[in-house]
Amino acid sequence: MKRIRRVFVANRGEIALRVVTACQELGLETVVGTSDADRNGLAARRADQAVCIGPAPAAESYLRDDLVVQAALGTGCDAIHPGYGFLAESPRLAARTTEHGLVFIGPPAEVIELSGDKLRAREEAARAGVPVLPGQEVGPGDDAREAGERIGYPLLAKAAGGGGGRGIKLARDGDELERLLSLARSEAGAAFGDDRVYLERFVASARHVEVQIAADEHGDVVHLGERDCSVQRRYQKLIEEAPAPWLEPATRNALTAAGVAFARAIGYRNLGTVEFVLDADTGQPFFLEINCRIQVEHPVTEAVTGRDLVALQLHIADGDPLGFSQEDVVFDGHAIECRLNAEDVAHGFMPSPGTLSLFAVPERLHLRVDTHLCAGATIPPYYDSLMAKLIAHAEGRDATIDVLLEALEDLDVEGVETNRALLISVLAHDDFRRGAVTTDWLERAIV
Amino acid sequence: MPLSDEDVREILRIIDESDLTELRLDTEGFSLHVVKGGRTLDAPAAPAPARAEASRDSSEVLGEPSEADGLATITAPMLGTFYRAESPGKPPFVEVGARVEPDTIVCIIEVMKMMNSVPAGVSGTIAEIVPTNAELVEYGQPLFRVTSA
Numbered sequence: 001m002k003r004i005r006r007v008f009v010a011n012r013g014e015i016a017l018r019v020v021t022a023c024q025e026l027g028l029e030t031v032v033g034t035s036d037a038d039r040n041g042l043a044a045r046r047a048d049q050a051v052c053i054g055p056a057p058a059a060e061s062y063l064r065d066d067l068v069v070q071a072a073l074g075t076g077c078d079a080i081h082p083g084y085g086f087l088a089e090s091p092r093l094a095a096r097t098t099e100h101g102l103v104f105i106g107p108p109a110e111v112i113e114l115s116g117d118k119l120r121a122r123e124e125a126a127r128a129g130v131p132v133l134p135g136q137e138v139g140p141g142d143d144a145r146e147a148g149e150r151i152g153y154p155l156l157a158k159a160a161g162g163g164g165g166r167g168i169k170l171a172r173d174g175d176e177l178e179r180l181l182s183l184a185r186s187e188a189g190a191a192f193g194d195d196r197v198y199l200e201r202f203v204a205s206a207r208h209v210e211v212q213i214a215a216d217e218h219g220d221v222v223h224l225g226e227r228d229c230s231v232q233r234r235y236q237k238l239i240e241e242a243p244a245p246w247l248e249p250a251t252r253n254a255l256t257a258a259g260v261a262f263a264r265a266i267g268y269r270n271l272g273t274v275e276f277v278l279d280a281d282t283g284q285p286f287f288l289e290i291n292c293r294i295q296v297e298h299p300v301t302e303a304v305t306g307r308d309l310v311a312l313q314l315h316i317a318d319g320d321p322l323g324f325s326q327e328d329v330v331f332d333g334h335a336i337e338c339r340l341n342a343e344d345v346a347h348g349f350m351p352s353p354g355t356l357s358l359f360a361v362p363e364r365l366h367l368r369v370d371t372h373l374c375a376g377a378t379i380p381p382y383y384d385s386l387m388a389k390l391i392a393h394a395e396g397r398d399a400t401i402d403v404l405l406e407a408l409e410d411l412d413v414e415g416v417e418t419n420r421a422l423l424i425s426v427l428a429h430d431d432f433r434r435g436a437v438t439t440d441w442l443e444r445a446i447v
Numbered sequence: 448m449p450l451s452d453e454d455v456r457e458i459l460r461i462i463d464e465s466d467l468t469e470l471r472l473d474t475e476g477f478s479l480h481v482v483k484g485g486r487t488l489d490a491p492a493a494p495a496p497a498r499a500e501a502s503r504d505s506s507e508v509l510g511e512p513s514e515a516d517g518l519a520t521i522t523a524p525m526l527g528t529f530y531r532a533e534s535p536g537k538p539p540f541v542e543v544g545a546r547v548e549p550d551t552i553v554c555i556i557e558v559m560k561m562m563n564s565v566p567a568g569v570s571g572t573i574a575e576i577v578p579t580n581a582e583l584v585e586y587g588q589p590l591f592r593v594t595s596a
Contacts, residue, residue, distance in 0.1 A: 036586060036587060051526065051583070051585045052585040053586060054526060055586065066558050067526050067527075070526060070527055070528070070557075070558050070559055071583070074527075
């Protein structure tokens with residue numbers, strides 16, 4: 001490493017630990033910025049230094065870019081890794097980081113800003129020749145009915161400042177559209193500070209497939225294949241896999257080419273994910289959005305490509321060329337990740353914080369477990385409920401599913417409610433075993 | 448044997464890094480009682496075993512400066528750079544021995560050029576200034592020890 005010697009990790013949980021580990025393997029020092037609730041977390045203990053940046057509520061700690069940059073400067077760091085969630089896609093953090101002479105491990109602030117504007121990103125995608133769903137912006141003075149007729153029903157009204165499944169409403173006809181538009185605008189204004197709303201055709205039977213992109217600072221852009229994340233509940237991913245199963249080779253090529261084309265068009269840097277909605281009936285992909293961060297589900301791509309994506313982020317941020325070409329990216333076997341959450345599935349997926357009286361994850365061949373928890377650890381009520389990611393990597397898809405099923409059966413966890421039984425019922429389900437499921441499947445077939 | 452700043456910081460660091468939630472040290476020269484997750488309270492230099500014993504399992508006294516302990520701690524309300532004076536060259540807000548009231552400004556914590564004045568929050572006399580000037584302090588870090596008098 002040339003510029004980066006000491007990395008400030010502005011996150012918590014398993015991803016903070018993941019970043020600390022990746023840094024240590026590269027010989028880099030780490031400082032973890034924790035909230036008061038996470039002072040004794042595993043990431044804080046493993047790092048060279050931990051510094052408490054604020055009280056437990058995220059709004060007073062993990063979401064404060066001023067505190068993060070101040071803490072990074074004050075602890076002698078030369079780079080900031082934002083992880084995922086919290087400030088990972090905050091153009092302000094990225095800008096502040098570079099203004100103070102530190103390296104932001106992610107794309108430039110302008111790229112994050114463009115990507116956060118879903119309407120602009122859509123326009124850029126269309127300009128780059130990437131297929132987008134029929135749609136358009138509707139301002140308060142525009143004829144929404146006419147726009148709706150042109151796009152066709154049902155359609156989605158989306159907040160330009162939304163993304164990640166937030167700020168979306170479904171309209172089945174013109175009356176419904178007119179009724180919900182003004183509410184959609186005021187909600188968008190309140191939630192995202194941006195009241196622009198656009199309409200987009202709704203794909204009833206859809207798969208969520210995304211392309212992992214890596215772009216260095218010298219103009220090279222490659223993809224690291226795709227992931228299927230169609231097992232979702234309310235846009236929250238539960239199970240992800242690579243490669244996407246039952247995908248026509250032509251579709252796969254179209255997807256990955258579109259992902260690379262879009263990343264090039266917007267001057268993307270570092271690792272990112274271009275998300276597509278795939279029409280399950282026609283197999284046609286449409287651009288959804290780009291995520292400017294390391295994804296929760298990155299380990300499935302690491303498994304099938306044999307590459308450490310967090311290390312790659314650090315190298316790219318340090319100015320290194322990718323060091324490999326598209327032809328060098330080869331795929332081996334099948335990988336599936338499932339997210340073990342502390343939640344009470346029977347009671348509306350209520351978060352179930354608490355202290356783990358027992359937590360032991362089996363060690364076995366073909367299984368990787370990313371977790372920041374151990375027996376005795378406490379899951380605080382302030383943050384998301386992700387406990388662990390179980391990632392299986394085996395020769396074929398069936399064998400991979402079997403590894404995960406055995407691991408979930410053998411898992412010991414007491415003290416909090418978990419979604420283990422739900423994960424088992426998905427992985428064992430005939431629909432999941434035999435074919436590609438769509439994004440509405442989980443809620444239709446299981447929950 | 449009196450405890451130095453360094454000793455106290457070292458002890459706090461060790462406790463922070465451990466799984467302990469409470470530590471009690473009793474030697475001939477001093478006794479120290481630290482509880483994690485709340486405001487920390489030192490026992491006075493003169494051993495007071497009976498009083499310390501009484502407060503051992505009583506969490507409600509820990510958040511407030513207590514007569515029994517004699518020393519209260521002003522902790523950092525936010526992370527930032529600790530400044531003892533309004534600007535370089537100006538006299539410090541307080542020195543050891545200064546009398547403070549709850550609204551007496553004792554220091555400034557800077558976060559990204561925003562200067563945040565920190566009031567004492569307690570009445571008493573400054574017994575110790577823990578961080579050095581212009582040092583990064585973390586949220587909850589002890590800044591001043593105050594004898595309640």
